[in-house]
Amino acid sequence: MSDLESFRSEVKSWIEDNLPASLKGAGARALTDEGDASIWGGKRVKWTNPDAKLWLERMGAKGWTAPTWPTQYGGGGLTAAEARVLEQELGRAKAPPALASFGIWMLGPVLLEYANEEQKMEHLPKIVRGEIRWCQGYSEPGAGSDLAGLRTQCVDEGDHYLINGSKIWTSYANHADWIFCLVRTDNTKKHEGISFILFDMTSPGVETRPIKLISGNSPFCETFFTDVKVPKANLVGKLNGGWDIAKRLLQYERQNISSGGFGGGGGYDLQDAAKDYVGLENGKIADADLRARIAAHKMDAQAFALTVRRLQEEAKTQKGPSPATSIIKYAAAKLNQDRTELLVEAMGSQGLGWDGEGYSPAEIMAMRGLLRAKGNSIEGGTSEVNLNVVSKRVLGLLDHQ
Amino acid sequence: MAVFTEEQTMLRDAAKAWVAEKSPVTTFRKLRDGGNADGFDRAVWREMAQMGWAGILVPEEFGGTELGCLTLGIVLEETGRTLTASPLLSTALIAASALVLGGTDAQKQQWLPGIADGSAVAAFAVDEGAHHHPEKLAMTKALTGTKTFVAEGGAADLVIVATKDGLFLVRGDAKGLARRRLSSVDSRGLARLTFDRAEGESLSASLDQVLDRARAGLAAEMLGTAAQAFEITLDYLKTRTQFGQLIGTFQSLQHRAAKMYTELELTRSCVEAALIAIDKGANDVPQLVALAKAKASETLHLVSNEMIQMHGGIGMTDAHDAGLYLKRARVAEAMYGGASYHRDRYASLMGY
Numbered sequence: 001m002s003d004l005e006s007f008r009s010e011v012k013s014w015i016e017d018n019l020p021a022s023l024k025g026a027g028a029r030a031l032t033d034e035g036d037a038s039i040w041g042g043k044r045v046k047w048t049n050p051d052a053k054l055w056l057e058r059m060g061a062k063g064w065t066a067p068t069w070p071t072q073y074g075g076g077g078l079t080a081a082e083a084r085v086l087e088q089e090l091g092r093a094k095a096p097p098a099l100a101s102f103g104i105w106m107l108g109p110v111l112l113e114y115a116n117e118e119q120k121m122e123h124l125p126k127i128v129r130g131e132i133r134w135c136q137g138y139s140e141p142g143a144g145s146d147l148a149g150l151r152t153q154c155v156d157e158g159d160h161y162l163i164n165g166s167k168i169w170t171s172y173a174n175h176a177d178w179i180f181c182l183v184r185t186d187n188t189k190k191h192e193g194i195s196f197i198l199f200d201m202t203s204p205g206v207e208t209r210p211i212k213l214i215s216g217n218s219p220f221c222e223t224f225f226t227d228v229k230v231p232k233a234n235l236v237g238k239l240n241g242g243w244d245i246a247k248r249l250l251q252y253e254r255q256n257i258s259s260g261g262f263g264g265g266g267g268y269d270l271q272d273a274a275k276d277y278v279g280l281e282n283g284k285i286a287d288a289d290l291r292a293r294i295a296a297h298k299m300d301a302q303a304f305a306l307t308v309r310r311l312q313e314e315a316k317t318q319k320g321p322s323p324a325t326s327i328i329k330y331a332a333a334k335l336n337q338d339r340t341e342l343l344v345e346a347m348g349s350q351g352l353g354w355d356g357e358g359y360s361p362a363e364i365m366a367m368r369g370l371l372r373a374k375g376n377s378i379e380g381g382t383s384e385v386n387l388n389v390v391s392k393r394v395l396g397l398l399d400h401q
Numbered sequence: 402m403a404v405f406t407e408e409q410t411m412l413r414d415a416a417k418a419w420v421a422e423k424s425p426v427t428t429f430r431k432l433r434d435g436g437n438a439d440g441f442d443r444a445v446w447r448e449m450a451q452m453g454w455a456g457i458l459v460p461e462e463f464g465g466t467e468l469g470c471l472t473l474g475i476v477l478e479e480t481g482r483t484l485t486a487s488p489l490l491s492t493a494l495i496a497a498s499a500l501v502l503g504g505t506d507a508q509k510q511q512w513l514p515g516i517a518d519g520s521a522v523a524a525f526a527v528d529e530g531a532h533h534h535p536e537k538l539a540m541t542k543a544l545t546g547t548k549t550f551v552a553e554g555g556a557a558d559l560v561i562v563a564t565k566d567g568l569f570l571v572r573g574d575a576k577g578l579a580r581r582r583l584s585s586v587d588s589r590g591l592a593r594l595t596f597d598r599a600e601g602e603s604l605s606a607s608l609d610q611v612l613d614r615a616r617a618g619l620a621a622e623m624l625g626t627a628a629q630a631f632e633i634t635l636d637y638l639k640t641r642t643q644f645g646q647l648i649g650t651f652q653s654l655q656h657r658a659a660k661m662y663t664e665l666e667l668t669r670s671c672v673e674a675a676l677i678a679i680d681k682g683a684n685d686v687p688q689l690v691a692l693a694k695a696k697a698s699e700t701l702h703l704v705s706n707e708m709i710q711m712h713g714g715i716g717m718t719d720a721h722d723a724g725l726y727l728k729r730a731r732v733a734e735a736m737y738g739g740a741s742y743h744r745d746r747y748a749s750l751m752g753y
Binding site: 271274275280283284285291292294295296298299300302303304306307309310313314316317327330331384386387388390391392394395396397398399400401 | 402403404635638639646647649650651652655656658659660662663666667668669670671673674691692695696741744745747748749751752753
């Protein structure tokens with residue numbers, strides 16, 4: 001048996017022994033009070049299923065919530081090939097993800113690259129175990145696509161920094177324990193005046209206010225900082241050197257929000273919805289035009305999945321994500337918008353419900369999903385910004401003079 | 402691109418170098434203007450065979466290397482870049498596959514060495530009407546009827562014929578076979594073949610299996626054609642000046658270029674996945690091939706149109722290569738089923 005195959009059997013029996021029975025095949029079932037299937041961990045989590053907590057503790061102890069991170073920082077220390085095996089076996093067992101985490105997807109990879117040893121030892125193990133939930137302080141009311149126009153002030157007060165300003169579209173800031181934040185440390189320069197800093201969301205002077213979206217949900221917040229004191233040791237990398245870290249993190253963000261696909265696999269499958277609501281004639285979806293568009297979408301989705309896998313395999317021979325990952329974010333946003341639109345269309349007028357009787361939960365979820373998906377081409381870099389990134393960094397086209 | 406073996410990387414580099422030196426687009430243009438009746442140059446084909454490309458699917462005992470479809474796809478992609486006209490697809494991929502998958506020992510002995518050394522040219526005759534409907538073929542084992550849209554059909558020494566009774570092998574000079582060369586828009590060697598109780602031998606390979614290899618190979622060639630058309634266009638965006646600016650600095654063109662790049666990357670994943678699945682004998686070959694051929698058709702369609710539009714007036718002239726790419730694109734898109742055929746097939750395969 002090859003090393004990889006013996007690792008596979010080891011993983012299989014570990015999952016068999018450690019995945020709590022109530023979670024087997026849990027799929028999209030709600031596991032926390034936030035109403036989604038994701039376990040975000042952190043200090044404020046309210047567990048509705050104690051087995052989900054147990055599953056996180058067991059996975060975290062193995063370091064398998066961050067399979068490829070080095071073991072000295074709590075990670076699994078697996079090779080990319082072993083991590084793939086782990087992922088396959090968790091999928092086969094229909095195990096729910098033990099942890100959803102901005103710490104794992106975005107912050108951890110840049111800390112590994114840019115942080116000092118003390119910072120890595122302090123933050124990475126807690127991320128792996130899901131003990132601290134992070135949020136991302138990037139966008140500001142005046143700095144969206146033009147992110148480097150951010151104005152949140154960070155002033156050196158000798159023995160600490162003092163932060164004043166506000167962020168917007170801070171995902172789940174109201175549930176987060178800590179924030180990784182872009183701040184302005186030099187007002188005379190644009191990109192070279194930005195620093196990357198970490199601080200505790202319970203610090204005096206931090207306030208969060210959820211924003212209600214067209215979907216009725218509030219996944220994002222406005223976040224306000226008034227004279228927030230931050231220890232100087234919390235600066236990551238060099239003073240005024242934050243923009244490189246910020247861009248690097250965005251690459252991880254775009255890769256991660258997309259490689260799983262926006263919206264995930266939960267909910268009604270498109271072809272099943274079409275069969276149920278439109279019906280089949282001679283084995284084909286009765287509406288030929290809709291059938292053709294569903295097929296085209298499904299093919300795009302498969303082409304996308306094959307591309308994500310190909311880029312991952314190629315990335316093993318390179319260092320970190322390539323700028324080509326920007327096409328992944330762009331394509332993923334379009335795919336999820338197409339999928340949610342087609343799902344609502346397939347459901348006909350039953351897809352047009354908002355709430356209450358007369359509509360099934362799946363029907364409501366379809367419309368809420370359509371509305372939520374409109375943000376996919378805005379959040380994490382608009383589709384237009386991503387096309388700019390591809391044009392400039394991948395294709396080498398120049399800025400307009 | 403997929404993670405290649407060292408051998409595949411060397412082969413790709415050799416193909417790239419050969420194409421650049423021996424078969425740039427000007428070679429194809431000369432062939433077109435010279436009125437070559439075969440639609441390809443036999444001397445060039447023998448040279449390609451000497452590079453080992455004609456025998457990539459042929460077992461070693463018959464003079465080949467048996468390196469597989471992904472490897473042959475790598476070469477097809479490179480030759481597709483410069484519109485190299487050759488029987489690489491019809492002979493080295495399709496006929497070799499039909500013989501390897503379903504030939505008797507005697508048939509293999511008779512044809513495979515000639516395929517590998519470039520002396521035998523083959524064609525694959527499938528379509529009977531204006532559209533690709535291999536499920537509804539009229540021709541039977543009686544080998545009577547008409548086949549059209551047959552690549553290298555005019556020059557072929559042997560023809561693999563698809564019938565409702567399976568595949569047949571018919572010699573190019575067989576009694577009962579008449580052929581008429583078609584002057585198609587891409588100036589390749591297309592022909593219409595008329596069979597009247599032609600002499601032929603049965604081949605035991607399945608039509609679907611051979612067709613799927615043909616489609617995947619063609620998709621690889623189309624990927625190369627589209628990639629090159631895109632690169633030529635991108636170069637133009639970086640050199641053409643208007644309003645005192647490089648036109649590549651205009652955001653409307655940048656975004657369209659980025660979208661083309663995205664489609665090319667998606668297409669590459671599909672093409673490589675289909676070829677790898679064929680080599681592995683995977684269960685999902687039909688689905689992946691439908692995906693690859695549909696995506697390659699859509700992407701080449703898009704890029705060939707944008708190539709003309711982004712070049713402006715010069716792109717409309719016969720002196721520019723854009724027209725050559727557009728013409729080849731439309732033929733390749735339709736051959737062995739276009740995007741709408743393969744979308745329909747994909748939906749049926751998935752059970753809806």
